[in-house]
Amino acid sequence: MTNRSHALSRMPQIMGAVSVAALALAGGPALAQNKTVKIGFISTFTGPPAAIGNDMKNSFELGLDHHGRKLGGLPVEVIYEDDQTKPEVGVQKTQKLIESDHVDFVVGYIWSNVLLASLKPLVDSKTMTVVTNAGASQLAGELCSPYVFSTSWNNDQTPAAVGLYMNQKGVKTAFLIGPNYAAGKDMLAGVQSTFKGQIVGQELTRWPDQLDFSAELSKARETKPDAIFAFYPGGAGVQFVTQYAQSGLKGQIPLYTAFTVDDLSLPRLKDLAIGIPGAQEWVADLPNDANKKFVADYKAKYHASPSFYGAQTYDAVGLIDSAVTAVKGNLADKEGMRKEMEKADFKSVRGAFKYGNNHIPIQNFYLQDAVKNADGSYSLHTVATIVKDDQDKFHDKCPMK
Amino acid sequence: MLYLIEQFLNGIQLGMLLFLLAAGLTLIFGIMDLVNLAHGSLYMIGAYFAATFADWTDSFVLGTVLALIATLIVGMALEVIAIRRLYGRDHLHHVLGTFGLLLFFNELVRLIWGPAGMTLSLPSEMLTAVQVLPGLYYPVYRLVIIAVTLAVAALLYLLVMRTRLGMLIRAGASNREMVGALGINIKLLYTLVFGLGAALAGFAGLMQAPILTVQIGMGENILIAAFVVVTIGGIGSIRGAFVAALLVGLVDTIGRAFVPDLLHRYLSEAAASGLGRSLSSMLVYVVMALILVVRPEGLFPAASR
Numbered sequence: 217m218t219n220r221s222h223a224l225s226r227m228p229q230i231m232g233a234v235s236v237a238a239l240a241l242a243g244g245p246a247l248a249q250n251k252t253v254k255i256g257f258i259s260t261f262t263g264p265p266a267a268i269g270n271d272m273k274n275s276f277e278l279g280l281d282h283h284g285r286k287l288g289g290l291p292v293e294v295i296y297e298d299d300q301t302k303p304e305v306g307v308q309k310t311q312k313l314i315e316s317d318h319v320d321f322v323v324g325y326i327w328s329n330v331l332l333a334s335l336k337p338l339v340d341s342k343t344m345t346v347v348t349n350a351g352a353s354q355l356a357g358e359l360c361s362p363y364v365f366s367t368s369w370n371n372d373q374t375p376a377a378v379g380l381y382m383n384q385k386g387v388k389t390a391f392l393i394g395p396n397y398a399a400g401k402d403m404l405a406g407v408q409s410t411f412k413g414q415i416v417g418q419e420l421t422r423w424p425d426q427l428d429f430s431a432e433l434s435k436a437r438e439t440k441p442d443a444i445f446a447f448y449p450g451g452a453g454v455q456f457v458t459q460y461a462q463s464g465l466k467g468q469i470p471l472y473t474a475f476t477v478d479d480l481s482l483p484r485l486k487d488l489a490i491g492i493p494g495a496q497e498w499v500a501d502l503p504n505d506a507n508k509k510f511v512a513d514y515k516a517k518y519h520a521s522p523s524f525y526g527a528q529t530y531d532a533v534g535l536i537d538s539a540v541t542a543v544k545g546n547l548a549d550k551e552g553m554r555k556e557m558e559k560a561d562f563k564s565v566r567g568a569f570k571y572g573n574n575h576i577p578i579q580n581f582y583l584q585d586a587v588k589n590a591d592g593s594y595s596l597h598t599v600a601t602i603v604k605d606d607q608d609k610f611h612d613k614c615p616m617k
Numbered sequence: 618m619l620y621l622i623e624q625f626l627n628g629i630q631l632g633m634l635l636f637l638l639a640a641g642l643t644l645i646f647g648i649m650d651l652v653n654l655a656h657g658s659l660y661m662i663g664a665y666f667a668a669t670f671a672d673w674t675d676s677f678v679l680g681t682v683l684a685l686i687a688t689l690i691v692g693m694a695l696e697v698i699a700i701r702r703l704y705g706r707d708h709l710h711h712v713l714g715t716f717g718l719l720l721f722f723n724e725l726v727r728l729i730w731g732p733a734g735m736t737l738s739l740p741s742e743m744l745t746a747v748q749v750l751p752g753l754y755y756p757v758y759r760l761v762i763i764a765v766t767l768a769v770a771a772l773l774y775l776l777v778m779r780t781r782l783g784m785l786i787r788a789g790a791s792n793r794e795m796v797g798a799l800g801i802n803i804k805l806l807y808t809l810v811f812g813l814g815a816a817l818a819g820f821a822g823l824m825q826a827p828i829l830t831v832q833i834g835m836g837e838n839i840l841i842a843a844f845v846v847v848t849i850g851g852i853g854s855i856r857g858a859f860v861a862a863l864l865v866g867l868v869d870t871i872g873r874a875f876v877p878d879l880l881h882r883y884l885s886e887a888a889a890s891g892l893g894r895s896l897s898s899m900l901v902y903v904v905m906a907l908i909l910v911v912r913p914e915g916l917f918p919a920a921s922r
Contacts, residue, residue, distance in 0.1 A: 264832040266732035398895060421873075422898050425838040427829045430627040431761070431874040437754075438620045451734055454830050462739070462828065464746025484830070485737040584678040 238489055252293045253540055253547065256313030258306060258324040258334070261298040264451040267480050268525050269298070272348065274518050274524030276323070278510070279533030287533070288540025290547075295319065299326075301424060303333035310334040312334040314341045320547045321346065323532050325524065328352035328371060328398035335359060344553060346536065348529040351576075357613035360574040363550060367564075369497055370576050370608035371399050372406030375474040377495040377581035377602040379410035380443060382472055383607050387443045388413045391436040391469075393456075394447035395423035403447035403474055409609065414593070416441045427455050431516050433463045441469060449475045454484050461488045479523035482586060482594050489586040489594065498527040498566040499584050499598040506534075506563035521595065527565050534562035571603075574614035578607045619753045624868070624874045626749075630759045632866025633766035637821035639846035639858040640773060641814030646812050647853015648789040651700065652708050654715040656818050656843070657836025658722035659695075663688040663819025664826040664835065665726060668735040677740050681823050685816055692815020696808045717877070734832035737823070762824050769820065770859055777855060786810060791855045792815050842869075845905050851915030859917055863864060868904050871896035 226508055233573040257276065259269035274298060280292055295317055301304035306325070313319045314337055322338060322345045325331040331350035338345045338361075345364040345588040347355070351371040355364065382390065390413055394400035400420055408415060419432045434445050444465070450457040453476040460471055473494040482489055500511050500521060512521040522530075535557055540558035560571050567581040583599040642656050666687045671680025695718070703714045739758055746754040777783035785806055788796045797803045822836065829835065846865050850857025877893030886890065908916065 264732075264734055264830075266727075266833075270732060420894060422894070427838075428631060430630065430756075431624060431870045434620065434623045434627060435874060437623075449785050451830055451832055454734075454736065455828070458736075458758075458830075459828055462744055462746075462758055464754050464756065472697065480733070484734065486736075486738070 247509070250302070251290055251545065251547070253287050253290045253296045253321065253536070254317065254319045255292060255536070256310075256317060256319035256322045257294055257296045258299055258309055258313070258322065258330075258573060259296070260301050260326055261296070265301055265326065266522070268450055271480060271520075271523050271526040272324065272326070272529040275514065275522055275530040276533060278514055278517060279530045282509070282513070283533060283537055287537045288543075288545055290540060290545050292445075299330050301327060301330070303327075303329045306330035307333040307337065311440075314338070314343050320344060321536055323536075324348055324529070325350040328402065329366045331355065332359075332398060335361075342550060344539070344550060346532040346537075348532050350399070351402070351527055352398050353405075353608075353610050356572075356574050356608045357610035360614035360616055362554055362575075362616060365535065365571070365575040366553045367442075367528045368575065368577075369579070370610060371402030372409060372610075373558055373606055373608055374495050374497070374581060375403045375422075375445070376410045376609075377408030377446065377606070378472050378493075379407040381493065381495065381583055381602050382407075382445070383410070383412050385443075387411075387472075388418045389418075389439075389441045389443075390472075390483065391417040391439055391441040391444045392446075393419040393421065393429075393432055393436070393444065393554075395426075395449075396420035397423045399449070400447060406474075407445050411445075413442070414473075424452070427452065429456055429459050430463075430597045433459060433465065436469065437465060439461070442559055443470050443472055445474075446476055447474045449558050451481075451607075453477060453486060457481075457485055457488055457492065462545060466491075473606060477596070479521045480525075480594060482521075482596065485586075485593055487588070490588065494584050495581050495602055496524055496584050496596075497579050497581055498524045499596055500527075501595075501597050502566060502582075504563075504565070505569045507565040507567075509564050510565045512547065530566050531562070531566070534564065538562045572607050572611045573616050574608070574611045576608050576611065577615075578605050580604050581606055619750065622750065623753060623755065624870055626755055626759070626763075626833035627874075628870035629863065630763050630866070631870055632863040633763050634821055635839070635842055635846050635866055636768055636770065636859050636862035637742070637817055637824065638843040639850070639862050640770075640855055641821075641852065642840075642843050643847045643853055643855060643858045644786070644810055644817075645814045646847060647785060648793075649704065649807055651703060651857050652711040652715065653700075653814075654712060654840070655695075655718035655722065655873070656814070657716075657840035658719050659688060659692055659815045659818040660822035660836035660839070661726065661831075661833070662680040662691055663822035664737065664831040665735065665815075667731055667823035668737040669730075671737055677737075677743075680737075684823050685820055686817025687810050688822075689816040693808050693812035695815070696811035700808075700811060702806075704909055717772070719837070726770065726833050734830055737831055739827045743827075759825060762828075764790045765824065768819075773817075773855060775902055782809070797831070797880065842901070845901060849905050849908050849915055851886035851917040854917040857917030864904070865901055869897075869901050872900035876900065 259272045261269045266491050297309040322343050326349045328350045332352050341361050347366045349368050351369050356370040394403050471492050477489045477494050500577045538561050539553035539556045543552040558571050570576045572578050580601050581603045583602050584596045585599045587597050588594055645651050667681050670683040671677050674680055703711050743758045746756050749755045770897050819855035846861045850861035876897040878894045880889035
């Protein structure tokens with residue numbers, strides 16, 4: 217009796233607790249509406265590669281503008297961090313974004329070595345990550361993660377496409393050169409995976425401080441190859457192509473490139489870039505509507521041409537938007553976001569693509585060429601499709617199915 | 618054999634650039650006892666000026682001449698405004714102060730010219746290679762660099778050894794206090810020397826601009842090599858800087874060209890390429906260490922300059 221009366225007297229309290237719980241449940245989605253999508257953005261904003269970082273940032277901002285500064289209905293907050301091209305700085309900034317800013321997404325990474333250093337904290341904390349450039353082969357293979365997606369490529373795919381093109385052009389012997397870091401090694405391995413001719417010489421130069429390639433160009437001339445293949449991203453590409461032209465090799469030994477002539481280096485290379493083919497998964501003149509809008513609005517807003525770095529970063533906005541929309545703003549539902557992102561269901565500026573089991577795009581690679589326009593400016597144009605729906609060679613090593 | 622000569626020319630050309638940078642550095646270090654980390658910034662400024670003026674005037678030669686004058690002015694202004702306050706202080710203060718200047722100049726250049734960098738285009742007649750020996754082609758512009766730098770070195774030699782200003786410079790390097798005590802306007806002398814050093818750095822920057830590029834922070838890596846040259850050559854000695862610059866340029870180039878191939882003969886492919894690359898980038902410092910063991914003051918120490 218006493219027990220029962222005790223229980224009865226507590227009834228209002230229990231009722232109160234239940235109703236609060238019910239309210240909280242009902243109010244869940246409503247509360248989520250007040251939240252923001254917090255995005256940490258890592259790129260390089262100091263030193264010469266700042267030109268790349270700015271292009272990525274500009275494209276990301278333009279993407280947010282195109283989505284009305286909201287992703288999946290939630291307002292967006294972006295925190296930009298500078299990796300200074302250094303792996304040790306990159307990992308610090310990544311940890312800061314995860315641990316003290318508690319970001320929902322991490323976006324960016326230009327450099328393979330910076331990405332590899334930063335990957336562990338990202339994977340351990342299960343932070344949703346969109347890599348918009350760096351294509352370290354390890355990420356496609358044994359280090360793949362359910363929460364890490366790429367809007368770029370694996371390093372070896374682009375040079376592998378160049379290797380195929382070199383076969384088409386009847387190149388029998390080649391001299392390979394690139395910088396001595398993670399991506400440089402991947403790139404040279406990439407050409408060799410498809411090129412059927414003989415490699416007569418191979419050089420990996422000091423990175424990032426070696427800018428004079430006279431000794432290496434002399435070596436290339438000495439080995440008398442049918443062609444030279446080079447990978448020099450960013451400002452180093454300007455230096456390499458300029459010195460190649462000055463050495464008088466341009467008329468004698470043709471140069472094939474990956475990530476060396478791009479929309480950022482072209483205004484500086486001008487005529488020197490003409491006649492130097494390269495491969496890319498995105499070119500500014502790809503004829504789809506999303507790309508036309510991206511390129512036109514970028515030019516209008518920033519008075520410059522976007523590069524592939526920017527295009528890949530612009531795509532990250534669409535990818536994140538699709539994920540947040542699918543889970544109706546519930547950012548804790550990482551499984552839901554992962555499943556949606558695997559569909560790649562957004563308007564990519566490269567045209568539609570699919571994701572492989574390792575979250576690396578399966579996509580086309582195009583042959584591109586520099587052209588001088590009637591108004592005296594220069595731009596890159598698509599010449600042909602080298603490979604259709606290309607998948608990287610490391611996806612078998614990725615344990616995800 | 619032709620290949621060896623070609624790599625030799627590459628080494629000499631790199632040495633010439635290092636000499637231009639190191640000559641100014643060693644003058645400033647030797648005479649004013651100032652460790653100038655901002656020397657690389659003047660190298661950068663020279664290149665940016667040249668690219669800008671060449672763009673305005675549509676002439677490579679005119680652009681470089683204007684840039685040289687502008688860098689000289691910037692150097693003298695810098696001395697009057699900032700550097701003057703660092704004399705007589707501890708070297709640590711020099712390092713701190715000039716490092717601050719280096720950051721300042723990087724940011725200033727970013728504000729004025731933007732982060733993307735610039736290009737100094739060569740006239741088309743310099744964009745090719747010429748036959749120097751039967752079967753040996755060499756880039757015209759790199760030959761121009763060698764020739765022009767030799768001329769600058771000769772002029773510098775005449776200036777230092779044959780003129781009154783040069784006499785004061787030499788006297789200042791040997792005994793600063795005494796020069797001041799003899800009634801020489803040491804303030805003006807310092808401003809001139811710093812300006813000369815700045816112009817030499819700017820000249821190095823604009824000469825290399827068409828080969829490498831014009832970008833923020835371009836002077837920082839090469840400054841390390843220039844300090845190596847100054848140390849090997851003996852602080853304050855222009856002759857030492859010349860010999861050391863050639864030595865460093867040759868060692869670096871020959872190392873890059875031949876060490877990996879040489880190791881291939883004795884080691885496996887993978888080991889040779891890994892070790893070869895590390896060894897060839899270390900080689901310059903190994904040579905510096907060896908020279909300093911034998912001659913701790915450098916090749917041409919103060920007493921014999």
